[in-house]
Amino acid sequence: MLWTRWLVLLLCWGATSGEPQAHERDAAPSEVQSDSRRQPSLPRAEPLDFGFVPAAVYDTHAYYEPGAISILFHMVHAFLYVVQPNTFPEDLIVKVIQQNMGGIKLEEWRKPENVVLLLQWIYYEAGFLICATIGILFVVLTPIIGMCFCVCRCCENCGGEMHQRQRKNADCQRGFYTASLIVTTVFITVGVLIAYAANHNMSNQIKSTRRFINTNIRDLKTFANNTPAQIEYLTTQYTSAKNKVLSDLDNIGPLLGGRIHSQLEKEVVPSLDTALRMAGAMRETKEALENISSSLEVLQEGTGKLQASLSTERASLSNTLSDPACTNGAVSHTCNTIRSTLSKLGISADFSRLPDVSHALANVNTVLRTDLSNIVQKGYSSFNDTPKLVKEQTRNIVSAVKGILDKIGTEIISFSKMIPVESSLANFTVFINTGQKKIESYYPQIDQMDFYRWIGCVAMLCMVVLVLAFNILGLLCGTCGYDKQATPTTRGCLSNTGGNLLMAGVGFSFIFVWVLMGVVSTLFVVGGNVEKLMCEPLANRQLFKIIDTPFLVHPAKKNFLPALLFQNSNIDLTLGSMYRECHDNNGLYHALQLETMFNINSFLNRTVYNKDLAKLFESVQVDLQGITLLEPAGRDNLINFANSGIGQIDYDAYLDEVNKGVTLVDLLSFSADLEVQADQLPRGALENALKGHASSIRQIHRELVVAMEQTMKYVRARSTLSQSIKLLQRMSSDLPVKVTNILSAIDAAEYLIIHNASHVVKQETKGYSQALVGYFKQYTKWVKNSLSEEVAQCKPISNIVDSMEIVACSFIIDSVNTFWFGLGGCCILLIPSIIFSVKLAKYYRRMDTEDVFEDMGNTGYHGEQVCNGNLTVDRYEPCSLYLHAAVFIDGGMLLSTHRTKCAT
Structure with a gap:
């Protein structure tokens, strides 16, 4: 923090030419107004042109336009709003922090105030808790259900038996399941594409993060390199005010004497x-x-x-x-x-x-021997010599004022040399360069970690893609190989392969879906809360209100930022106000409110507004008795x-x-x-x-x-x-x-000249002195405005905050949320995909047994038997397969089936 202290001290030094004493600042205007009412002709100081402070040009444009993917970002934001429609819990967070919830012991949770806070927090997180609970249930129940489903099918239940009952609406059911599976597959594919786009966008934006880092560091260097020149410019412009005062002092005869002459004439x-x-x-x-x-x-x-x-x-x-x-x-x-x-x-x-x-x-003729015109002209000449008389009588005062002005300039230069500005900023530049090298040294590791992350996300998507591949291939094979004329036991190989692929997709779905849902739930809880509790309040600056809450960090420290920078927490300086000032590209002096830390008036009293200079101006006496x-x-x-x-x-x-x-x-x-x-x-x-x-x-x-x-x-x-x-x-x-x-x-x-001119002289001398002081007031006002608006413009600080927001929220969090949004949709849609695949596989796979329908009265069946009015038809095939014996009555309606073993 050494460089920070030096920088603050540097800016304070730049402000030493800022403004007059408080009592002068408050009293002078009223006095001037009063004098102007008594003597409207008092001269005013001419406006001085101090030029423009050398401006720093910053390269960082802390603005990000995501492009087409912004549509996905808005969809995720809308979903999170549905999950969490509550406003930002500013008061709740403040209470939680002040109650130090993390340090509360178990027995303290029973306190009413802590219970209320806990309930309020649960209410705020209700949407996330419900969704997280659903995700946990999904993660826990999916493998259990999958295991039970596998066992059930092994026991030839849950569609595991290789027998398909013939239905009249079989074609409609097959078409429905096919269409539903296609639609589900398309939506799962869209989810995969969304997740992949988010994954790819994150990798691209992480690479572009280097541009923000480089421009921000370059702006900090510009800030450090340009600030000394700006402060030096403020210091050197004292010469402009000084030269104007010296010019008016050299012309005190025409200026002051002329004003006195114009009043007396x-x-x-x-x-x-x-x-x-x-x-x-x-x-x-x-x-x-x-x-x-x-x-x-x-x-x-x-x-x-x-x-x-x-x-x-x-x-x-x-x-x-x-x-x-x-x-x-x-x-x-x-x-x-x-x-x-x-x-x-x-x-x-x-x-x-x-x-x-x-x-x-x-x-x-005797009277005209005396040239009265010449005598009167002498009177004119004597009166018109008032400026010359004033200049001669104030010669010593002018010399003394010039000496004091030279001394003031020397003190300002000496004071500027007392602070190692260049060395301090050189250390700051070295610190920035060192930090930049350290950050750049992490680039390979960041790229490697991002590559692993990208591979991991792609691997998770590949799990879904594998299921999609089985579904698509199953649909293609089953649809292309399906033959309406073939019986379930005589279906072709292509159709049977399609059914097997669909069942393989079901198996992989049960294997992967719970893992994927676990990842989605974790990313949802983390990313969603970061978006709602960090990114959104940072975007609308509500987060600054929490950070700037008095006594939030420490019960004895009102504001943490001045306590951190100046060890004085009572200064009314907040992070939000500093950010706003820097965002408007104002000076760091105004943003940090350095005027509350350093007594600039004491320096002004010793230099520009010293008592000796005021006494000299007040001691101006003009005697017109000559x-x-x-x-x-x-x-x-x-x-x-x-x-x-x-x-x-x-x-x-x-x-x-x-x-x-x-x-x-x-x-x-x-x-x-x-x-x-x-x-x-x-x-x-x-x-x-x-x-x-x-x-x-x-x-x-x-x-x-x-x-x-x-x-x-x-x-x-x-x-x-x-x-x-x-x-x-x-x-x-x-x-x-x-x-x-x-x-x-x-x-x-x-008589007016000899006795009463002192009042006129006093008034005009006061106006002349005020005009001279007015040049210094213009200088100090210009310095203060320059310090507030032009010197050490702290736009790089707000750019760093904005860049961090863009990188953390727009680059990472939005991409993470979009990734789990797409992947979560895939996980949810895998459930109907499993159902439709299982149902549809029956229509594509080759069955071991099938239903046989024949009319009553037909002959030629071997081994006919009639029992209690029922016709029992037994067919014996020379194979080791199980046969179904169907019993029909009245028109061939199947009443029951019996499983028998074929004769050898």
């Missing part, structure tokens, strides 16, 4: 974005102020020129209208009309009254911009003037109307003067008004003056409040 980035937008607003404010300032200078200058030009032109036009020519009736009306419109020649928008924005522009979102210069810049004075500008006044027209009237329309009215005047100096004024007004519009309108409409080809004013108005509204909100948001973000 929800508060930080919006505040920086508002500050950056404010920096853009500063530049837009400057541009708008510059537009207003430049436009205001142009408009004020143009307004002065326009007002002077319009005043001069209005005065000149007024002088022209003062001409005496305007006093005439028709002309005066036109002149008066023109004179009434002179007041419209003036400016509408007076930009000279608008306040100057140069002071606010100067303040904004992150600065907005420098003091940026704060001052925002405050100065709020106090730049853009909020004090009267934007409504600007909008009012801008929305007004440049002049009170459209000069082009005014000049056109003036020309129209001049055309109404008589031709002369007045007309020409008015048209000259119209041309001057049109020139003023072209030179001054158009330029001013262009200035108001387009400011540096970007926007209108109105748009710039509205932009400034919108920007300046609540500007101090906006700046205050921006500064408050940045302060809140910085």
Whole structure:
């Protein structure tokens, strides 16, 4: 059993990477669920691909299909079911074993419980007992009856007298006996063929048993040779988990720092974005102020020129209208009309009254000397350096974790080298090879014994075949030599030989049948009970329930299998459960429940799940106080911009003037109307003067008004003056409040980073640590699943059990039962064969005397005598034979016969 212990220890070592501590296994899931509810964004460990454990390919196919002979097997099973229809007595067998019936003394049989068990057992075996009793009676009575039959025939009784009485239905009787003997012979022949087929099948299957032995031994070798490679593969796959952890540790900045960054950016980035937008607003404010300032200078200058030009032109036009020519009736009306419109020649928008924005522009230019955008970008950069900051601050922890992981790998390798796996399995292989050689050394003896068995069975069948030969030859000779015209005393030699052969068959039947029945009864009792008590319960696995009954083997040992393997009977390991696991080709570790024998958690505590590693993960601290979102210069810049004075500008006044027209009237329309009215005047100096004024007004519009309108409409080809004013108005509204909100948001973000980020860091660090531990959990879970399903797959063990069942039950027991079934049928049918042969032999054998029938009144008989009304006919032959004297009355009916001796 040394190799078994080493193998168990080997598999235990393979399981050392199996699963975490019980308290971690139970507590961790609840903690993870709780954390996931609080922080759904915790990262999970990526699924690892550990590949496939090198699979062992087993050659044994423990399946047997008997073929055509299965019909005979089913017939025997049906017969045994008729003999023994009771279900398997599981409880009865358990009680018998527990009562130790074999060790009960004679006086203890009278105890009530033992009597009950005995009666129950007799009831279960009733069918076999009845059949066995019949067989015993057959064996005992057959030779006695045969002896009595021989003595009786020697005394010329029981059909022994060589005289055959003549019957009217003699032909019918002979035909009936002939047909019955033929049918009986055919059935006996079928029984012989069945027995011979079973005998031949057993020899063939015993030879094929070597295939099962060879494949099972080869599978055991495969099991022994492949298991170290499988365990080594489990060990080496620790490197996969380790490399993944190392990769995550090397990327702790992007992984952990990135997670921290993503959690904090929800508060930080919006505040920086508002500050950056404010920096853009500063530049837009400057541009708008510059537009207003430049436009205001142009408009004020143009307004002065326009007002002077319009005043001069209005005065000149007024002088022209003062001409005496305007006093005439028709002309005066036109002149008066023109004179009434002179007041419209003036400016509408007076930009000279608008306040100057140069002071606010100067303040904004002073604010823009500080590049707020650059300061905000520094804040972005500082915050985006969180992964780098995390990596720098955890550099020592990462180095320490790498050292522990290397130490864990070294411990696993060292532990694997502590157990002589290869030497143990080499010894196991040597043991298998030695066992195989021993088994193969018995092959010649097995073949020889099987040959003797085959010869013995054939010899028994030859006994029946001898009887069949006599019957068949007797039937052939008797039937072919039978002559209806011949009297019993004159039958031919061939017919007489047929009768003698039939009687010879009867004699050999009495000689052999009781011996054959004794063999049949013995094989029936043994083979039938083995089939019902061993093979059937083994096929439906009820036998395992008996073997696995607690305290069956020993009162102090609950389960015998763990007591045998591990010296601990309290382990819940049964032969049935082990067989089921192995039949499903699961690992021997799971089949033997080795997890109950070895404390794997202690190894895990020292290696993968040690406290030092947990402490290192818990000691991860990230200090984000070095992150600065907005420098003091940026704060001052925002405050100065709020106090730049853009909020004090009267934007409504600007909008009012801008929305007004440049002049009170459209000069082009005014000049056109003036020309129209001049055309109404008589031709002369007045007309020409008015048209000259119209041309001057049109020139003023072209030179001054158009330029001013262009200035108001387009400011540096970007926007209108109105748009710039509205932009400034919108920007300046609540500007101090906006700046205050921006500064408050940045302060809140910085406060979160400096003071409250520890919670975020703790959560993300915990998630990161759980992700790292998750890789080891995946590894241990994979190892456990591999140990349960793929490593040391114990299919060869169940194959051995199945092969033993096939060899013992399908090859041997079924053949043995089929043999006695066929031979037993022959023995039973030999009884009617004897009867029919004896009856039929009378019709084929030559008789010594015969019956003579003659009518009353016939003459010619020698020595006629009449006595008391009876006619006595005596015939005397010159021979030493006995003659029968027949006495007839009324029509020749035979009344009596007398035996007389012939005269010499």
